[in-house]
Amino acid sequence: MTEELGDFAVATQGLTKRFHQQVAVNAVDLLVPRGAVYGFIGPNGSGKTTTIRMLLGLIRPTAGRHSLLGKAMPDHSEDVLPLVGSLVEGPAFHPYLSARANLVRLDSVDRHADPRTTKARVDGALDRVGLLAAADKKYRAYSLGMRQRLAIAGALLAQRELLVLDEPTNGLDPQGTREVRHLIGSLADDGATVLVSSHLLSEVEQVCTHIGVMHVGSLLTQGPIAQVRAVSEPRARVVTDRSQDAARVLRGLGLTDVAVESGLATGALGALAAETVVVALVSAGVPVTGFAVERPSLEDLFVSLTGEGFNVSG
Amino acid sequence: MSAADLSPGRTSGLNSGQPAGSPTGLCSSPTARPLRHVSTRFLRSELWLIFGRRRNQAGLGILAVVPLMIAITVKMSTPRPGRGPDFFDSITSNGLFVALASLSIELALFLPLAVGAISGDSVAGEANIGTLRYLLTVPVHRTRLLAVKFAAITIFSLVATIWVSLVGAAAGLVLFGGGRMTMLSGSQVGMGSAVLRVVLATIYLGVCFASLGAIGLFISTLTEQPIGATIAVVVINVLSFILDSIPQLSWLHEWLPTHWWMSFADVLRDPIVWGELTRGLLTAAGYMLVFWLAAWARFSDKDVTC
Numbered sequence: 001m002t003e004e005l006g007d008f009a010v011a012t013q014g015l016t017k018r019f020h021q022q023v024a025v026n027a028v029d030l031l032v033p034r035g036a037v038y039g040f041i042g043p044n045g046s047g048k049t050t051t052i053r054m055l056l057g058l059i060r061p062t063a064g065r066h067s068l069l070g071k072a073m074p075d076h077s078e079d080v081l082p083l084v085g086s087l088v089e090g091p092a093f094h095p096y097l098s099a100r101a102n103l104v105r106l107d108s109v110d111r112h113a114d115p116r117t118t119k120a121r122v123d124g125a126l127d128r129v130g131l132l133a134a135a136d137k138k139y140r141a142y143s144l145g146m147r148q149r150l151a152i153a154g155a156l157l158a159q160r161e162l163l164v165l166d167e168p169t170n171g172l173d174p175q176g177t178r179e180v181r182h183l184i185g186s187l188a189d190d191g192a193t194v195l196v197s198s199h200l201l202s203e204v205e206q207v208c209t210h211i212g213v214m215h216v217g218s219l220l221t222q223g224p225i226a227q228v229r230a231v232s233e234p235r236a237r238v239v240t241d242r243s244q245d246a247a248r249v250l251r252g253l254g255l256t257d258v259a260v261e262s263g264l265a266t267g268a269l270g271a272l273a274a275e276t277v278v279v280a281l282v283s284a285g286v287p288v289t290g291f292a293v294e295r296p297s298l299e300d301l302f303v304s305l306t307g308e309g310f311n312v313s314g
Numbered sequence: 315m316s317a318a319d320l321s322p323g324r325t326s327g328l329n330s331g332q333p334a335g336s337p338t339g340l341c342s343s344p345t346a347r348p349l350r351h352v353s354t355r356f357l358r359s360e361l362w363l364i365f366g367r368r369r370n371q372a373g374l375g376i377l378a379v380v381p382l383m384i385a386i387t388v389k390m391s392t393p394r395p396g397r398g399p400d401f402f403d404s405i406t407s408n409g410l411f412v413a414l415a416s417l418s419i420e421l422a423l424f425l426p427l428a429v430g431a432i433s434g435d436s437v438a439g440e441a442n443i444g445t446l447r448y449l450l451t452v453p454v455h456r457t458r459l460l461a462v463k464f465a466a467i468t469i470f471s472l473v474a475t476i477w478v479s480l481v482g483a484a485a486g487l488v489l490f491g492g493g494r495m496t497m498l499s500g501s502q503v504g505m506g507s508a509v510l511r512v513v514l515a516t517i518y519l520g521v522c523f524a525s526l527g528a529i530g531l532f533i534s535t536l537t538e539q540p541i542g543a544t545i546a547v548v549v550i551n552v553l554s555f556i557l558d559s560i561p562q563l564s565w566l567h568e569w570l571p572t573h574w575w576m577s578f579a580d581v582l583r584d585p586i587v588w589g590e591l592t593r594g595l596l597t598a599a600g601y602m603l604v605f606w607l608a609a610w611a612r613f614s615d616k617d618v619t620c
Binding site for chain 2: 058059075084110158159300
């Protein structure tokens with residue numbers, strides 16, 4: 001690993017994991033810049049969790065190497081992991097202990113934690129995820145959403161430079177999902193790097209600065225979200241009863257991939273400003289009843305990258 | 315987690331996951347969280363998990379039933395010399411014999427079962443509910459995890475054995491009184507020496523059970539099913555007793571994990587005969603070393619996929 005990898009909170013080179021015959025993760029080169037909120041997306045079974053397990057040293061890569069916060073793993077895991085808060089494959093706590101007791105347990109095995117501040121840090125983390133009022137309930141009595149929140153609280157027990165959150169909104173209601181998005185935003189505002197995996201594309205879209213797309217164990221694309229999106233261009237969508245005429249105008253303006261449906265003409269805008277299209281349509285006498293610029297959703301993007309739907313990979 | 319909770323100005327909660335007292339923010343190097351001095355927090359946490367758990371408290375309660383049962387039944391029955399198992403005849407002469415009789419009865423199954431339950435649960439239990447992955451990412455070094463887990467198993471073995479002994483001694487002294495104790499060799503020793511000998515026997519057996527716990531720790535690293543690991547420990551224990559009773563396998567006997575356990579009775583000779591006790595302790599130490607290392611070899615680079 002070279003010096004410049006220090007700029008990346010997560011950097012992997014050819015990270016590969018083979019379970020018997022099946023390749024779960026195939027030569028992934030993940031690059032998460034410091035300070036980024038990196039959306040790690042892909043359908044269930046695409047290798048996201050296996051990648052995260054390798055990042056955290058829970059499983060050994062079959063091939064490849066990686067660093068966290070600029071330090072090679074797993075050699076420096078004892079130095080690096082204290083600065084990494086993680087949520088891996090859902091919450092896991094002792095069912096017969098209360099939420100608070102479970103966090104105290106986690107804190108007491110941490111050689112970097114100061115026992116004098118345990119209570120304040122545990123209560124602070126519980127407060128941050130909205131569980132302070134339910135802190136003394138047994139974990140077994142917690143709902144799935146509360147368990148998920150508790151796991152996030154576990155990741156926030158100490159000062160972190162990197163948060164690795166695997167499907168953090170799993171089991172949360174819409175309100176909880178929104179709160180987790182806010183939380184991720186506030187963590188990033190305070191300077192932490194966040195790697196958040198999700199199979200819900202719309203969720204990631206709203207909060208991430210960068211994305212990486214996994215499919216059947218491979219990283220298809222990654223980068224700043226605008227750059228990744230640029231792969232599929234925005235399209236102009238004209239609602240009119242003279243769609244053939246509208247299409248002619250669009251072609252005349254240089255739009256590509258122009259398509260006509262009944263009452264509708266669409267085309268890829270390219271670098272063209274949307275307002276020039278409207279002006280051209282009106283001056284050509286095409287009655288425009290509706291006009292929109294459609295940015296492709298991440299789901300469309302995913303389909304265009306893989307040629308398939310967002311289904312479970314085998 | 316309301317909007318107010320998430321606003322950066324809030325002082326009662328954590329800001330950006332920083333603990334109170336670290337206002338410098340996150341622009342720190344990976345040494346920002348200093349390593350603290352060697353601490354017993356992890357071990358204390360383990361012991362709290364073991365002894366705070368209802369299931370284990372109930373188990374200790376069951377272990378205490380045997381000495382109480384022995385003391386009460388002996389008290390209620392008329393003595394018939396020469397017909398009871400070891401120590402039973404002597405109980406009426408000195409209540410401390412209830413402790414020794416209880417240990418000799420519970421060493422076959424109850425105490426090994428208790429140690430099997432704790433040791434089988436040690437790693438497999440954490441793997442089963444998934445807490446293992448969160449321990450390892452704290453991070454807890456895998457060697458440290460196994461060391462602390464084994465220390466807790468050893469402490470549990472000693473505590474469980476002492477508990478049986480203590481309940482037996484208390485019940486015996488209340489029902490039959492103390493006083494001078496007749497040794498196996500026929501001579502008598504004073505109460506102080508008698509107590510010391512019961513303590514020695516108890517600690518000896520506690521160490522022996524801890525060696526079974528080392529086997530349990532190893533098995534616990536092989537599976538994610540704590541019950542399976544516990545059953546395996548009990549099976550090994552019973553198998554060892556069975557093999558020990560087959561004369562054709564006499565060459566094997568002295569290597570069996572349970573072979574020297576009954577030698578605890580040697581503390582009742584005057585003077586104490588140390589030969590077999592020493593062999594027993596060495597055997598126990600050997601089993602601990604071998605199986606702890608086996609657990610380490612198995613666990614130190616194991617993929618944790620639970």
